[in-house]
Structures are given as C-alpha cells and as structure tokens.
Amino acid sequence: MITGGAGFIGSHVVRLFVKKYPDYKIINVDKLTYAGNLGNLKDIENLPNYKFIKADIVDLEDMRKIIRDEKIDGIIHLAAESHVDRSIKDPFTFAKTNIMGTLSLLQAAKEYWESLPEKFEGKLFYHISTDEVYGALEITAPEGVEPPFTTEASSSDHLAYGTEFFVETTKYDPHSPYSASKASSDHFVRAYHDTYGMPTIVTNCSNNYGPYQFPEKLIPLFINNILQGRALPVYGKGENVRDWLFVEDHARAIDTIFHKGKTGDTYNIGGFNEWRNIDLIKVLIKTVDKLSGKPEGSSENLITYVTDRPGHDMRYAIDSRKLQKELGWEPSLQFEEGIEKTVKWYLENKDWVDNVTSGDYEKYYDKMYKNR
Ligand code: NAD
Numbered sequence: 001m002i003t004g005g006a007g008f009i010g011s012h013v014v015r016l017f018v019k020k021y022p023d024y025k026i027i028n029v030d031k032l033t034y035a036g037n038l039g040n041l042k043d044i045e046n047l048p049n050y051k052f053i054k055a056d057i058v059d060l061e062d063m064r065k066i067i068r069d070e071k072i073d074g075i076i077h078l079a080a081e082s083h084v085d086r087s088i089k090d091p092f093t094f095a096k097t098n099i100m101g102t103l104s105l106l107q108a109a110k111e112y113w114e115s116l117p118e119k120f121e122g123k124l125f126y127h128i129s130t131d132e133v134y135g136a137l138e139i140t141a142p143e144g145v146e147p148p149f150t151t152e153a154s155s156s157d158h159l160a161y162g163t164e165f166f167v168e169t170t171k172y173d174p175h176s177p178y179s180a181s182k183a184s185s186d187h188f189v190r191a192y193h194d195t196y197g198m199p200t201i202v203t204n205c206s207n208n209y210g211p212y213q214f215p216e217k218l219i220p221l222f223i224n225n226i227l228q229g230r231a232l233p234v235y236g237k238g239e240n241v242r243d244w245l246f247v248e249d250h251a252r253a254i255d256t257i258f259h260k261g262k263t264g265d266t267y268n269i270g271g272f273n274e275w276r277n278i279d280l281i282k283v284l285i286k287t288v289d290k291l292s293g294k295p296e297g298s299s300e301n302l303i304t305y306v307t308d309r310p311g312h313d314m315r316y317a318i319d320s321r322k323l324q325k326e327l328g329w330e331p332s333l334q335f336e337e338g339i340e341k342t343v344k345w346y347l348e349n350k351d352w353v354d355n356v357t358s359g360d361y362e363k364y365y366d367k368m369y370k371n372r
C-alpha cells in the first residue's frame with residue numbers, strides 16, 4: 001500500500017514499484033486533494049498489479065477496511081499536506097492529515113497485523129518524512145574561508161554553505177506548522193515501534209524536484225512563471241540554502257530502504273547538493289530561456305524580492321553517508337542535468353500544468369502573492 005501515490009513523490013514511487021515488481025500488488029490510497037492527480041499515473045494505470053482507492057487516511061474505519069480487505073503487508077506512507085506556505089495559512093489541516101492521518105494508518109495496520117498468526121513478521125510500516133523536522137542550520141565557514149566550500153562529508157566535490165549537517169541523531173527542532181506536524185507524525189511512528197513492536201522505518205529526505213511537482217513549490221512555480229512572463233517572488237534576500245535531490249533518486253532510495261533497511265531504524269536521504277535560492281533561480285532562468293528559445297538570462301528581469309516567509313529556515317543540508325555506506329544507495333544525477341530534464345518535462349507537458357492549475361490555483365496564487 002502506497003499512500004499519497006497520486007502526489008508528486010508518491011507517483012514516482014508507485015510507477016517504480018508497479019513496473020519493477022510485477023509480482024507485487026500495489027494499492028495506491030489517496031484522497032486526491034489539490035495536490036493529488038491521477039494524471040500523474042496515466043502510463044501505468046491499466047497495469048494488472050496496480051489499483052487505486054480514493055480514501056482519506058484520517059478515516060480510521062476506511063483505513064481498517066482497506067488494510068484488511070487488501071491484506072496489506074507493507075505500507076509506504078507518503079500522503080501528507082506538504083507545502084510550508086499553506087501550513088502557515090492553515091495549520092489545522094496539516095495537523096489533521098499529517099498527525100491524525102498517520103495515527104489512523106498506524107493503528108489500522110497494527111490491529112490487522114496483530115490479528116494474523118504470524119503477527120508482525122514480514123510486515124513493514126515505512127514512513128516518509130522530511131529534513132525540515134531537524135530545524136534550520138546556519139550559514140558558516142571555517143576561519144578564513146568564504147562559503148561555499150568543499151567538505152569531507154561527501155566523497156564528491158560537494159560545496160557546502162556550513163560546517164554542520166543533519167544526521168540521523170540530530171535533535172528535532174521544527175519551526176513551521178508543516179514541519180511540526182511531520183515531526184509529530186515521526187514521533188508517533190517511533191512510539192508504535194517502541195511500544196507495540198511495530199516494524200517501522202522512518203526516512204528524512206531533503207528538497208525534491210522533478211516532473212509532476214505541483215507549481216506552488218519553488219522550482220515548478222518559477223518554471224511556470226518564467227514561461228508566462230510572471231514575476232518570480234524571491235523570499236527575503238534569496239540567501240536561504242536548500243539541498244536538492246532529483247525525485248527519481250528519492251524513489252530509488254525508498255525502494256532500497258523498503259527492501260534492505262533495518263526495522264526500527266532511520267535513514268537520511270540527500271544528494272549533497274546545496275544551493276542558495278538566488279543562484280538556483282539564475283540557473284533555472286538560464287535553462288528555461290535556453291530551452292524556450294529566449295536569449296539566455298533575459299528572464300532575470302522577472303526576479304522580484306518579496307516579504308520573507310515567516311520563520312523561514314536558513315539552511316538545510318543532509319548528511320546521507322549512513323544510507324550510502326550501509327545500503328549502497330547513491331544519487332544518480334548532477335543537478336544541472338536534473339534541472340534540464342525537469343524544465344524539458346514542463347515544456348513538453350503544458351497540458352498537465354494547465355490541468356493542475358485550472359481549479360482554485362489562481363485564487364491561491366493571489367492569496368499568496370498579492371500585496372506581498
Ligand atoms: P504532494 O503534496 O505532492 O502529494 C501529497 C499527496 O497526498 C497528494 O496526492 C494528496 O492528494 C495526498 N493526500 C493529502 N492528504 C491526504 C489525506 N488526508 N488522505 C489521503 N491522501 C492525502 O507531496 P510530495 O511533495 O509528493 O510529498 C510526499 C511526502 O514526502 C510527504 O509526506 C512529504 O512530507 C514528504 N517529503 C517531501 C519532500 C519534497 O521536497 N516534496 C521532501 C521530503 C519529504
């Protein structure tokens with residue numbers, strides 16, 4: 001069972017599992033909120049080992065029924081409200097889905113698995129979380145050095161904006177309603193492991209990008225805005241740093257961890273790929289201009305500095321060496337390559353963008369960016 005399989009990351013996970021494991025029956029459970037779109041899965045929707053069920057994870061009775069009827073033995077839980085800006089406007093929806101939804105799923109899985117003769121054996125509840133639960137890192141550098149600088153944290157020539165990284169034992173310190181709700185759900189998952197012996201795994205991943213991401217997150221929003229000649233709303237001074245991972249690399253990591261990860265354990269997932277927002281935005285502008293036939297860099301005049309996001313975390317940077325060493329996973333793509341692939345996808349899939357932005361998107365856009 002994959003929850004949130006109609007969303008951005010979930011659809012890549014569903015596609016990977018349905019294609020790679022024809023002997024598995026993959027049940028995609030999704031409420032289809034504004035962020036969920038079955039159009040993300042058109043290419044696999046008719047395959048015999050795939051089934052979609054529309055349901056709300058908050059509904060305990062529905063979760064009990066699905067898990068029992070479908071004889072679920074493994075859960076990869078991605079369903080969530082995922083956008084920080086929305087969580088600032090509406091924290092309750094985030095608490096409901098991310099905390100209560102996760103709790104319903106945990107409880108329904110526990111009840112069903114405990115009713116079986118073999119109980120928890122061969123079962124797994126795999127919870128997908130975020131690096132944002134660790135809070136914010138600072139931009140720092142060793143004496144006499146200007147960031148970004150090379151670090152030993154990665155074997156590649158990784159440039160870092162600070163001397164510290166999030167590791168699996170970093171203390172939780174969430175700042176936004178989104179990350180607070182994700183942190184709470186992570187704690188519930190670990191509590192079910194420690195209290196009831198549920199076989200669980202939690203992973204915390206850095207920022208994802210790639211095809212099928214809803215155009216409210218930085219990269220798809222800005223690609224769409226550049227194409228439409230709309231302003232690019234850069235929060236604050238654009239100096240915040242994020243650590244970017246191509247979504248298919250995240251899906252591969254999930255596959256590896258689902259099959260080889262140690263139950264009760266936690267893994268950080270990230271590509272050692274830190275970018276200051278403003279530098280990333282300039283690469284994005286260059287790539288979109290080049291691929292859409294405009295003079296390279298000409299869309300830089302769309303950059304508009306706007307009021308900062310409240311509680312805006314300065315820097316995220318994941319140390320994923322545990323995952324790399326213990327399970328052998330590595331990111332496959334260089335960032336510029338991933339960005340080019342992503343921009344090409346958005347250029348070739350304008351219908352998808354038109355479709356997902358046809359509902360309340362303009363109202364949302366005005367609410368977020370008018371008078372900012
Ligand atoms: P998304 O917003 O694109 O998709 C979320 C999906 O969950 C949608 O299909 C939506 O319909 C579904 N959903 C929402 N509420 C639901 C409910 N109550 N019941 C059933 N389904 C519901 O999110 P995403 O970016 O793909 O993120 C997926 C998961 O990965 C989330 O748990 C998120 O916290 C985590 N994560 C995301 C990133 C990232 O950069 N996007 C990074 C690390 C971790």
Ligand code: DAU
Pocket residue numbers: 082083084085129130131132205206207208216217218219221233234235236240241242277309316
């Ligand atoms: O780190 C993992 C997290 O990454 C995930 O858990 C979240 O689900 C996902 O949304 C993402 O959170 P961020 O807040 O980092 O992503 P977002 O794309 O919203 O913003 C990336 C950076 O760009 C951040 O510093 C804020 C900035 N930004 C964002 C938007 C939407 C802007 O400057 N302008 C914008 O319009």
